[in-house]
Amino acid sequence: xxxxxxxxxxxxxxxxxxxxxxxxxxxxxxxxxxxxxxxxxxxxxxxxxxxxxxxxxxxxxxxxxxxxxxxxxxxxxxxxxxxxxxxxxxxxxxxxxxxxxxxxxxxxxxxxxxxxxxxxxxxxxxxxxxxxxxxxxxxxxxxxxxxxxxxxxxxxxxxxxxxxxxxxxxxxxxxxxxxxxxxxxxxxxxxxxxxxxxxxxxxxxxxxxxxxxxxxxxxxxxxxxxxxxxxxxxxxxxxxxxxxxxxxxxxxxxxxxxxxxxxxxxxxxxxxxxxxxxxxxxxxxxxxxxxxxxxxxxxxxxxxxxxxxx
Numbered sequence: 489x490x491x492x493x494x495x496x497x498x499x500x501x502x503x504x505x506x507x508x509x510x511x512x513x514x515x516x517x518x519x520x521x522x523x524x525x526x527x528x529x530x531x532x533x534x535x536x537x538x539x540x541x542x543x544x545x546x547x548x549x550x551x552x553x554x555x556x557x558x559x560x561x562x563x564x565x566x567x568x569x570x571x572x573x574x575x576x577x578x579x580x581x582x583x584x585x586x587x588x589x590x591x592x593x594x595x596x597x598x599x600x601x602x603x604x605x606x607x608x609x610x611x612x613x614x615x616x617x618x619x620x621x622x623x624x625x626x627x628x629x630x631x632x633x634x635x636x637x638x639x640x641x642x643x644x645x646x647x648x649x650x651x652x653x654x655x656x657x658x659x660x661x662x663x664x665x666x667x668x669x670x671x672x673x674x675x676x677x678x679x680x681x682x683x684x685x686x687x688x689x690x691x692x693x694x695x696x697x698x699x700x701x702x703x704x705x706x707x708x709x710x711x712x713x714x715x716x717x718x719x720x721x722x723x724x725x726x727x728x729x730x731x732x733x734x735x736x737x738x739x740x741x742x743x744x745x746x747x748x749x750x751x752x753x754x755x756x757x758x759x760x761x762x763x764x765x766x767x768x769x770x771x772x773x774x775x776x777x778x779x780x781x782x783x784x785x786x787x788x789x790x791x792x793x794x795x796x797x798x
Contacts, residue, residue: 490769491564495750495759497573499548499729504555508533536562537575540771541688545569563694567684569582574677575684578714580695582651591698594785603705604642606784606792610705612639613723613794615651618782620797621726627658648722659729673734675742681727682728682753683721688759689774690724691717697778699785720777723794727770729758730797731779761795769794 490630494509496502501512511532514638536558544551544567559566568577619632632654635647652668659664660675669676691714704715712718731753735742742749757771769777773795782787 489538490758490771492534492538493541493543493754494534494539495543495545495754496549497545497747497750499546500550501623502551502555504536504548504552504558505533507536507558509536509555511717519593525618536564539564540692541565541567543567543569543575543685543731543754545573547571558657563692563696565688567688574680575688578688580701582796587699591782591785592700592739594782594787595699595703598705598785601641602784604780605790607706607719608639608641608657609792610719610722610794611643611648612636613796614725615639617723617726618651618655618798621730621733622655622658624730624797625659629664650745655770660736661732673735674744676750677737677745678719678732678742678753679729681750682731682756683725683743685715685756686721686724686728687717689738689771689779690721693771693774694720697782699778699782705795720792722782723733724770724774724798727795728756729763731756731759760798762798763793763795767798770795 496511499514501514503510505511507768511534524559539559539562542559542564542682544771556566563581566579567575567578570576615632615636619629619636622629622632632651635651638645639647656666656668663675666675671678686710691701694716699716701714701717702712704719707715707718732742735749735752740748744761758769760767761773762768763773763776776793777795778788780793781790784792
C-alpha cells in the first residue's frame with residue numbers, strides 16, 4: 489500500500505481522534521453563526537496508518553502532542569517548513585524497527601571496504617538514472633553510461649562530479665547557463681523542495697529498516713543528522729529532477745513555489761520507477777532499497793537494490 493503524503497499550507501487545527509488525523513479549520517471553529525452540525529461536517533479525518541509524510545507549511549498550524557506521538561509511532565515523517573515555505577525540519581521515530589539495536593550494531597561495525605563498495609553501487613546507479621533521464625529528453629548520454637560503468641570502489645576518480653557537470657549542463661536547455669546551486673536562481677528552488685521531500689521519504693524508510701540515518705557510507709558532515717539518507721537518495725534524485733523538467737517544459741511559472749508547483753512535487757512518492765523490470769511507486773521502491781541496505785550491513789547480501797528510470 490502506498491502511504492499518503494499530506495500537505496498543510498493554511499491555518500489548521502490538527503489532532504487525533506480514534507487513530508485518525510482530525511483536521512479542523514480555524515475560520516470554521518470561531519464562526520459563531522455556524523451550527524455545531526455544520527462545523528462537524530467541515531472536519532476531515534485521515535487514518536494515521538495510511539500516512540507516510542506530513543508537511544506543515546503554515547506558521548499558524550496547531551498540532552497536538554497526542555497526534556505527533558501517534559504519527560511517529562506509525563513511522564510517519566513529519567516535515568516543517570520555514571517562513572519562506574522551504575522544508576527546514578524533519579522529525580522521525582526513534583524506534584522504527586523491532587531489531588533496531590542489532591541492526592544499528594551491524595551498521596556501526598560495517599568495514600570500510602563494504603562502505604566503499606556500497607558507494608560505488610550508489611554512484612553507478614545515480615549516473616545511470618541521470619543518463620536515462622537525459623535520453624528521455626533526446627539528449628546524448630553515451631558518455632555518462634560509460635562513466636557509470638567505470639565507477640570504482642569508493643569512486644576515487646570522482647566520476648560523480650564529472651557526470652554532474654555534463655548532466656546539469658544538458659538537463660535544462662530552455663534555461664540560459666543553468667547551474668545547480670542550493671541558493672541559486674530558479675529552478676534551484678524547485679529542486680531544493682523536491683529533494684527535501686525525497687530526503688524525508690528515504691529517512692523514513694531507513695528508520696523503518698532499523699538503520700541509523702545519521703551514519704553515512706560516504707557523507708560524513710558532523711553537522712548533518714541525515715548523512716545516510718543523503719547517501720541513499722542519490723540514485724533517486726533524477727526522479728525528482730524529472731518532475732521539475734516536466735514543470736518547466738509545460739511552461740509553468742517556476743519562479744516561485746506556487747500551489748500548482750508544490751502539488752506536482754508532492755507527488756514524488758507515487759511516481760513510477762522500475763524494479764526488476766516492473767513498475768513500482770517510488771515510496772515502495774525506497775522501502776526495498778533500505779531493506780536491502782540493512783541486509784548488506786548484516787552480511788546477508790552484497791548488493792543494495794536501486795530502481796531504474798523508466
